[in-house]
Amino acid sequence: MKRITLLSALLLSATTAFAGQLQLGSNVRVLTLNGEPVDAYHQNLDIGPGSQVITVRYDALFEANAEDHEFVRSPVQVIRFESMPNERYMLQAPIMDLRQARHFAEDPHFQLTRSDGERIAHRTWSRDELLAELLARP
Structure with missing residues (x-):
């Protein structure tokens, strides 16, 4: 029994050691992470090393006042990037006023950085672009 407990503890610590994290900025909503649904309004997501595919929207x-408000939502975007073990990443949208947000939501471009501020290369598709690319493959 002690061996099983020790083995379980070692496996758990090894898994934790390789985990990274994706922090979401204000007004960034991740819908899925690697095909798995994400609970609404999570601000920190655990990620493993390797290829990450997220669906996201602004x-x-x-x-304007207590009685007047407006939601601004972008269409869903698909973002793919490669993550490294034990690294923290941030996915952000610019801080904007209502007019700027309406314009941004038409064609959102999210910024993905490491914790040290270095921008991370990533690929972004709208759902239509991704579908067209997949259908064009032989």
């Missing part, structure tokens, strides 16, 4: 609430 999702902001603007309140």
